[in-house]
Amino acid sequence: MKGALGLCIAALLLGFNVGCRSQPAAQRDRLQVVVTTGMIADVVQAVSGDRADVRGLMGPGIDPHLYKPTRTDIAFLSQADVVFYNGLLLEGKMTDALIRTANAGKKVVAVTEKIPEEFLLEPDAFAGHHDPHVWMDPTAWIKAVTVIEQTLREVDPGNSTTYEANATELRDNLERLDRYAQQVLESVPSDRRVLVTAHDAFNYFGRRYGYEVMGIQGISTESEAGVLDISRLVELLVSRRIPAVFVESTVSDRNIRALIDGARARGQEVAIGAELYSDAMGAPGTxxxxxxxxxxxxxxAIARALGGTAPERGFSGRLAADAVAGNS
Structure with missing residues (x-):
């Protein structure tokens, strides 16, 4: 049963949207767009430019696996011309709210809907569901850009040219980012291309760039890491001489520190490479x-911590000077 629940939810939302148009959008200067995660909000803002008011429900440090909509969120959803969400059960606790919003005649769109099923990962630990963390592969997120562009052009055809131009520029930038990632991640010695993180959010990243990925917790941060899981990862760190592991901005570092302590007890020092962004981005305005x-x-951060070479200020020279510095 491949992601059957996710497909059912998508079918319900699509069914409710057949023939829907948000008439008030044609009567206002700017679209009212509500999105779930920051990653989606950033793309929608880039594509829409000054043609839309974009409201994200989940800020930095918020775990989308656990997020439940507030009364204020429900009010924003009811006033939106368009709602974008990730899909693939990332926002599992928002399912009822999204379906009710679609049932009320709103345009509710999963940005992952155009990603072919054969592209999606379904690791054994994911209990028959697809891995929702597709934004970790920029080439997959390019497909999300196209879904957002097409939806905005459909809802607001008067600004279609603007949306098309902005989306084209963003896709070009993401292709450049992907080339940068390939270059710097290939600089890591092949035997060190092991990414150990707090939870299983980096599978698409690992597949794209040729890294073995180990998450202490599973697909959802609701899962718990067991003693055997930690012991197995300690053995991996020691046997492969992996120099660093990584914490995440939305997940407790408790289990990562248990790994470090376990490796130290075996005579190997392992550093925390840096805090990575997985289910949420950094602070607004940065x-x-x-x-x-x-x-x-x-x-x-990954390339530098694992022994590769990368510019301290990153792809565009805009990273904070201490952003990729690790700690122990």
Missing amino acids: YEGTYIGMIDHNVT
Whole structure:
């Protein structure tokens, strides 16, 4: 049963949207767009430019796996012309709210809907569901850009040219980011291309760039890491001489520190390479608070911590000077 629940939710949302148009959008100067995660908000803002008011429900440090909509969120959803969400059950606790919003005649769109099923990962630990963390591969997120562009052009055809031009520029930038990531991540010695993180959010990243990925927790941060999981990862760190592991901005570092203590007891010092952004971006108003900045930070931090070479200020020279510095 491949992601059956996710497909059912998508079918319900699509069914409710057939023939829907948000008439007030044609009567207002700017679209009212509500999105779930920061990664989606950043893309929608880039594509829409000054033609839309974009409201993200989940800020930095918020775990989308656990997020439940507030009354204020429900009010924003009811006033939106368009709602974008990730899909693939990332926002599992928002499912009812999204379906009710679609049932009320709103345009509710999963940005992952155009990603072919054969591209999606379904690791054994994911209990029959697809891995929702597709934004970790910029080439997949390019497909999300296209979904957002097409939706905005459909809802607001008067600004279609603007949306098309902005989306084209963003896709070009993401292709450049992907080339940068390939270059710096290939500089890491092949036997060190092991990414150990707090939870299983980096599978698409690992596949794209040829890294073995180990998450202490599973697909959802609700899962717990067991003693055997930690012992197995300690053995991996020691046997492969992996120099660094990584914490995440939305997940407790408790289990990562248990790994470090376990490796130290075996005679190997392992550093915390840096705090990576997985389910949320950095602070608003910072470079790391954009999708490109988030991926740039992760790529640069991983390469430098594992023995590769990467510019200290990253892909575009905009990373904070201490952004990729690790700690122990």
